[in-house]
Amino acid sequence: MEEKRSQAPARELLPRHIGIIMDGNGRWAKARGLPREMGHQAGSKVVGEIIRHCRGLGIPCLTIYALSTENWKRPKREVDALLSLLRRYLSNMEEYQRENARLCILGDPEPLPRDIQESIRTAQAKSAGNTAITVNIALNYGGRAELLHGVKALARECAAGRLDPESITEEDIARQLYTAGQPDPDLIIRPSGEQRLSNFLMWQSAYSELLFMNVLWPDFTPEHLNYALYQYSLRSRRFGGV
Numbered sequence: 508m509e510e511k512r513s514q515a516p517a518r519e520l521l522p523r524h525i526g527i528i529m530d531g532n533g534r535w536a537k538a539r540g541l542p543r544e545m546g547h548q549a550g551s552k553v554v555g556e557i558i559r560h561c562r563g564l565g566i567p568c569l570t571i572y573a574l575s576t577e578n579w580k581r582p583k584r585e586v587d588a589l590l591s592l593l594r595r596y597l598s599n600m601e602e603y604q605r606e607n608a609r610l611c612i613l614g615d616p617e618p619l620p621r622d623i624q625e626s627i628r629t630a631q632a633k634s635a636g637n638t639a640i641t642v643n644i645a646l647n648y649g650g651r652a653e654l655l656h657g658v659k660a661l662a663r664e665c666a667a668g669r670l671d672p673e674s675i676t677e678e679d680i681a682r683q684l685y686t687a688g689q690p691d692p693d694l695i696i697r698p699s700g701e702q703r704l705s706n707f708l709m710w711q712s713a714y715s716e717l718l719f720m721n722v723l724w725p726d727f728t729p730e731h732l733n734y735a736l737y738q739y740s741l742r743s744r745r746f747g748g749v
């Protein structure tokens with residue numbers, strides 16, 4: 508069955524936060540006899556269209572997985588190509604301003620090249636007041652690394668006497684994550700046929716609905732997103748209750 512639908516479900520049935528693991532770029536390129544970098548380039552072109560579609564539907568938060576803490580293991584040429592795409596993406600914030608979109612980077616920027624760190628600071632500051640949609644780009648992101656970062660911050664609060672270890676709550680942990688203040692993802696979509704989370708939003712995905720699709724990310728269209736939203740609207744969410 509084709510994983511596409513021309514229309515999204517009614518607004519009250521839509522998720523408040525969607526996470527997308529943009530997978531399948533390498534296979535898309537391979538199928539065309541192209542280098543893997545070309546797959547990432549094609550994949551990066553899809554991002555804007557999906558952000559616009561989410562914004563148009565009134566979905567307030569979207570997180571896309573652009574570079575994981577594990578992706579540094581890839582060949583240097585591929586990592587450099589990904590960084591170039593991100594560099595170009597972050598230096599052009601006009602669309603964010605036009606779409607009233609706020610950019611938020613999830614992950615540790617420290618190992619990234621200096622100029623990208625600077626672009627991140629500028630882009631986040633420029634778009635901080637935008638209210639139509641928050642777009643989180645997970646960049647040098649890993650769920651375990653995020654938890655470790657949060658745990659260290661809580662340990663520092665305890666050591667300084669500002670927090671009692673016995674009274675640490677789930678909310679304390681959540682406020683130390685990169686997504687502090689944001690709703691947990693209601694729906695996580697992974698295209699390309701792989702069925703795993705790959706260290707994506709480990710804490711936040713505790714009750715997310717997961718949808719694995721066969722389309723490769725560079726072929727992903729707003730109609731594929733409509734299909735995912737339709738599948739989500741059919742799910743019965745109980746959060747551990749009955």
Ligand code: FPP
Nearest residue numbers: 529530531532533534550551573592593596
């Ligand atoms: C996974 O596909 C994809 C990535 C590791 C990178 C995703 C990055 C982009 C789409 C472009 C950069 C993003 C922005 C926002 C400009 P894969 O290479 O693992 O695919 P494969 O499993 O088919 O090999």
